[in-house]
Amino acid sequence: MIDITTNYAGLALRNPIVVGSSGLTSAPEKIKEYEKVGAGAVVLKSLFEEQIEMQSASLLKESDFPEATDYIYEYLKSNQVNQYLELIKKAKAICTIPVIASVNCYRVDAWIDFAHQIELAGADAIELNVYYMDTGLTPGDETDHKVYVNIIRKVKETVSIPVIMKIGKSINNIPALVYLLKTNGADGVVLFNRLYQPDINIHTMQIVSGNVFSSHSDLSDTLRWTAIVSGKIPDIGIASSTGVHDWEDVVKCLLAGASAVQMVSAIYTHGPEIISQILVCMEEWMNQTKYYSLSQFQGALNYAHIKSPNMYERAQFMKYFSSRD
Ligand SMILES: Cc1cc2nc3c(=O)[nH]c(=O)nc-3n(C[C@H](O)[C@H](O)[C@H](O)COP(=O)(O)O)c2cc1C
Known part of the structure; x- marks a missing residue:
């Protein structure tokens, strides 16, 4: 009997395949469908x-009452947040797999407010979709890391779910940021x-x-950073995401040290x-290679477990090209 269960960020998943945040997961019936075909979360x-801000700005343009600004914003916010909380409650009512909520904010108090309500609605965990791109001319400071750390700290003070x-891959020193987030x-x-x-578009110049x-x-x-981060910070759950398209990609991410893939x-x-097709193929591969649980090979090819960890580093790229005619 092959065991494909995994622990991701404190969540017990029946398998490592997570349907990522997108329009795919915008309705309870769709989520139920993913549970039926085998998704782990x-x-x-x-x-x-x-x-919410953009919608309230566009409503305000049409309004003759500028004094209604706060009212319109608060109304829209509570309406949209309530719809989101309903989605969590309905998904939880009909599914048994973990339901992870996702938020993207830019004000720290909004992260806290939303996170608190999401926990009360019954989400199993919360994913903070942080987007911060530093395009300033001052090189090398760690300002962006501070933004991420501030958010995680405040949200962790507010909720008890995982x-x-x-994060995006354009961030400076990914392992250092992940280590800070973990601590x-x-x-x-x-x-x-x-x-x-x-x-x-060079024709419309747009x-x-x-x-x-x-x-x-x-x-x-995705593989490179999964392998480096999991090798250097072994006790944090990693979901590899971006470019996972078939069963071999899933196996590669697990070998690199992922707890799950999105x-x-x-x-x-x-x-x-x-x-379901990926799960069948992954189990077949495990059978053939005589792995009977994911833990037997998770991280086997990460930065800490291979003889030449620099294979994951950029210098290797240069060597490859310099050895070609
Ligand atoms: C149509 C679409 C909508 C998305 N919406 C969200 C979203 O609401 N929140 C989020 O964090 N990521 C969102 N994403 C990003 C995905 O969650 C994921 O990180 C990205 O697509 C990379 O994974 P993939 O290679 O499997 O597509 C969206 C992606 C797509 C294609």
């Missing part, structure tokens, strides 16, 4: 503070969020959206059934 679409931080209470990290990809979905080639960075683009492209 789901992350709900994010509750965006910015979206708190997971989802300030983070139960897990998602490596990585895939941010909006800007592109330029900035447009690039590929919304990831591709296989995006997995390389999938979005592949499910949009192939439908929910890809989850």
Whole structure:
């Protein structure tokens, strides 16, 4: 009997496949469907503070009463937050797999407020979708790390469910940030969020959206940082995310040290059934390689467990090209 259970950030999952935050997880019936095809957990679409702000700004433009600003903002906020809390409650009522809520805020008090309500609504954990891009001209300071640490600290003071931080890969010194997050209470990290990809239309001379979905080639960075972070900080739950498209990708992430993987683009492209197909293939591979539980191979090829950990470092890239004609 093969055991594919895993512990991710304090959550007991029946298997490591998590449906990532997106429109895929915006309705309770869809979430139930993922449970049926075998998902280990789901992350709900994010509750965006910015979206509430934008909607209230557009309503205000149409309003003849500028004094209604606070009223409109508060009304919209409570309406959207209530809808989100309802989604958590309904998903929890019909599913047995863990339901992880997700928020994206920019004011610290909003993170605290939303996190508190999300815990009360019954979410099993909270994923903080933090997006902070420092484009200032002062090099090398750790300002961005402080922003992340401040948020995790405040949210951990507020809730007792596991708190997971989802970060983008453009951040400076990823292991140092994860270590800081861990020492300030983070139960897990998602490596990585895939941010909006800007592109330029040279005919209309406009900035447009690039590929919304990831591709296989995006997995390389995910593997590299999963392996380095899990090798250096073994006691934090890591969900590898971005570029996980098939069963081999899942096995690779586990070998690199992930506790779980998150999938979005592949499910949009192939439908929910890809989850059950991946589970069958992964178990077949485990059978053939005589692994009877995930723990037998999780992290076996991470930074701490391979003879040449620099294989995961950038210098290797240069060596590769310099050895080619
Ligand atoms: C259509 C779409 C909507 C998304 N919405 C969210 C969201 O609300 N919150 C979030 O944290 N990530 C969101 N993401 C990012 C995904 O959760 C995930 O991090 C990213 O797509 C990389 O994973 P993948 O390679 O499996 O697609 C979205 C992605 C897509 C494609």
